[in-house]
Amino acid sequence: MPTETNTPVPADALQTVHNRTFDQIALGDTESIRRQLTAEDIQLFAILSGDVNPQHLDADYAAASRFHGVIAHGMLGGALISAVLGTRLPGPGTIYLSQSLQFMAPVRIGDTLDISVTVTEREETKKRLKLACACVNQDGVTVIRGEAQVIAPTESVSRPRSTLPEVHLSAGNDGPRRLLAEARPLGPIRMAVVHPCDALSLSAALDAQAAGLITPILVAPRTRLQAVAAEAGLSLDGLAIEDVPHSHAAADRAVELVQQGQAEALMKGSLHTDELMAAVVSAEHGLRTKRRISHCFLMQTPAYPRPFIITDAAINIAPGLDAKADIVRNAIELAHAIGVAQPRVAILAAVETVNPAMPATLDAAALCKMADRGQISGALLDGPLAFDNAVSAAAAHIKGIESEVAGRADVLVVPDLESGNMLAKQLEYLGGAASAGIVLGARVPIVLTSRADSRESRISSCAIAVLLAHRYRTTPP
Incomplete structure (x- = not known):
């Protein structure tokens, strides 16, 4: 996030932080920084403060609010004022006593703020300062104004600027869980699994069955399927098997099962995608809409x-x-x-x-x-x-x-x-x-698995197929 100053700073300002002692500060002295607000700034402030008001984080909710969009937390502006006081005027060694703020206008993602402090009073005995504070956006609108009271340092400080850790925000990935929560209550659908003649594709069908999403119909050469299951330690007990001679026949038979109303979805096994889709798009016997x-x-x-x-x-x-x-x-x-x-x-x-x-x-x-x-x-x-x-x-x-x-x-x-x-x-x-x-x-949803797909990806794909198949029962594609 870019930062630039509006007043002269030491040449080594990027490497060090400096202060001004009370005796070096006069009435009217001012300092400022410039910051452009990002969505990540708002999210990080919400994490640190615990303020998860949807006005700041939920774009859909915020769009219907009086502000018609996401706005920053008011105290995020207060934190930026603190940054000026602690690093620029007076700088390191400053003791923050009080801060009053008025929030005049919303701050939005993408706004560029000039955050400034200006000395308005000096108290010699206690080395105290009053400073007028303001945040002004790129349109010249004062969005925050207030007053700070501090004890200014009496000794000069020049320290190497701290190297901050990089922060990467990660939203919780609850997608698979949410899909399962939506799909499972609808009940399993009958899914023709086309030529699942390797351990990955056969396991995917069994995992989706165990998750309560599908009732699989395995369309493949029976002897080859049994050999794969035995080698992988998988059980075929109770599963419907459509015995066909090869993968091409498996694709044709799976499409036929859909046409006969025996299957509501297709899932690709170990055959090539083109082979399955050729049967699906066949002008004479396919599933095109x-x-x-x-x-x-x-x-x-x-x-x-x-x-x-x-x-x-x-x-x-x-x-x-x-x-x-x-x-x-x-x-x-x-x-x-x-x-x-x-x-x-x-x-x-x-x-x-x-x-x-x-x-x-x-x-x-x-x-x-x-x-x-x-x-x-x-x-x-x-x-x-x-x-x-x-x-x-x-x-x-x-x-x-x-x-x-x-x-x-x-x-x-x-x-x-x-x-x-x-x-x-x-x-x-x-x-x-x-x-x-x-x-x-097509007339039914089709799950196209890949050998590189994770177990979670395969189950999530089946969950989507369930949602679509139940939708198609009342609203055919």
Whole structure:
């Protein structure tokens, strides 16, 4: 967070902190620092103070308040005034006696504050000072004003500036637990598990069954399935097995089970994704609907305060406008299924302005206009938005973007599969994100597992399938 001064400071101010003794301070002397407020500042202050008022932390609650958005704790401004007194005027050795504050206007994420103190009284006998204090934002509005009383130091101090530890804020990742809490009470669904002929995919089906999410129907060569189970120490007792000769037949039979009403969802086993999806999209016997099939990652990362969807990062390689419209519709349907009544959908591009040389920005603008005209419904759309503007209110504020979506997106619609796949995997492997994946646009939800998926990811994906399957019972896709 940038800090700059408005008055001359020693050349080594970045390495040392200095004070001014009482005898060196005159009436009218002033010092100030400049700080730009971030969401992380507010979160860290909430952690330290224990003040978790949703006005400061919950964007949805704050949007409906009298301030129409998140505002900083008032005493965060008080702490910044303390920083000026303790490091600049008088500086090290100052004894804080009292502080009065008036909070004149809200302080918002992205605001730049000039925090100043000015000497108004000197008491020679007790070496006491009174200082007028003020916090003024970038528009010249005084947001906080008050008065401090201190005992000024009488001896000069010059000390090396302390090196503070880096602080990384991590939101609690309760995504898998919350999904299970939502899905389990609905009861298990019948899921055709397609060719689970390795220990990972077979274990995933059994784990989802143990979690109370699915009643698995294993579609695979029986002898091969039994060999895998025996080698892995897994039990097949009581499980329904559809015996087929090979993986291609397994995909066809799983689709047939859906058509016959014997399965409400599909789960990929150890066969290739293309092999399963070829059976799903078959024009003659498949499970297609009028909508384009697409994939959604539901993710939760410590750096973002809510779960969010990335789409499409697995099915559509370079979707055109029509395909993107269905990708958005599918993501909205998933958001509704997990309880987001009006999801905020950010159409991502490299920039936040429409540029004819960048097709992703043109598609974003067209999708937003389609939403305006009712061709896409059930959500708020905005775009083009660069990634930082979609997830950071501070970044959006700096760019002057006024939007219901910017800074708090629930859905991130990527320009193509490559960018989406890299984004999702970067968040997972470098950002500590938990993820689950689901395919929408077919007659039933489809869980596409990967050999690299964690157990939690597989179970979470099955939980999403449960939520969607129960939704499809009353509202078919």
